[in-house]
Amino acid sequence: MIDLVFSQEVADARAENKPLVALESTIITHGMPYPRNVETARLVEEDIRAGGAVPATMAVVNGEVRIGLCDNELNELGQQKDVMKLSRADLAYCVAAGKTGATTVAATMMLAELAGISVFATGGIGGVHRGADQSFDISADLEELGRTDVIVVCAGAKAILDLNKTFEVLETNGVPVISVGSDELPAFWSRESGLYAPLRMDTAQEIASHAKIRAEMGIEGGTLIANPVPNSAALLANEVDLWINSALEKANTAGITGKEVTPFLLGEIVEQSGGRSLETNIALVRNNARLAAEIAVALRS
Ligand code: PSU
Ligand code: MN
Secondary structure, eight states: OOEEEEOOHHHHHHHHHHOOEOOSHHHHHSSTTTTTTHHHHHHHHHHHHHTOOOEEEEEETTTTTEESSSHHHHHHHHOOSEEEOOOTTHHHHHTTTOOOOEOOHHHHHHHHHTTTEEEEEEEBOOBTTTTTHHHHOOOOOHHHHHHHOOEEEEEEEEEBBBBBHHHHHHHHHHHHHEEESSOOOBBBBBBBOSSSEEEOOOSHHHHHHHHHHHHHHOOOEEEEEEEOOOOOOOHHHHHHHHHHHHHHHHHHHHHOGGGGGHHHHHHHHHHTTTHOOOOOOOHEEEEEEHHHHHHHHTOOO
């Protein structure tokens, strides 16, 4: 098997059989500007520790598969240029070439499964892009959720996407999509999407017992937990839509395609919102980290 390099904290947690929560690194390298990205990565790790679990931020560093990064490494990764954005298609390439790459939701799920970590907190998953009927741009996150056994806690799919189509694909892939404390699916920066949640649960305990029953039934694949951004940080969908539309127009004019689309749109929206979308993004990731820690703890009882 490939060598996994554990941080000291994660190695200790494994030895003591403590609950672990996986974290992605693309949000650090491609999702937020420095230095807020590194600050956020630290806060999110703290939130998980405060919840009684141990954070494991995933990345590939000079070809090494890293399960957990120490503070220095987080700080370095957050400032490094030319970091690859890794998904299922290029995870092994990055290792083979000895390069450095940040893991998206898809690649983080893969590494979490390899490391035996069953809960993962992120901001928002990738999905079916608007105009996908022309571009065929559908995130590999959706396929991964269909096949890899990890509970992914997010604040919904990013509203830059075609949310309807995104949730249709998840249903096709057999992914349980569970809204937390709401009958509506959240839409990342805002609590409302206009879409009914396929499933609803209100506590970490319920989510943990659902996971146990799935395991007992031999059902494989991921589970998506859609945790609405806290009210205090939520933006109104109408307002966000204005920024999204103008970001999409700009991306079109600039001919942005492929892996660059999501980082470009997120960056544009931060600018257009005068930084408000970034504050919301930080608040929702932290909120997801807290819930993920609770689920990881609940899975032990
Ligand atoms: N959540 C955030 N910010 C991000 C992402 C998620 O709050 O930048 C990243 C995740 O790594 C996700 C990726 O997997 O965006 C989706 O990229 P794409 O649409 O290219 O598949
Ligand atoms: Mn894409």
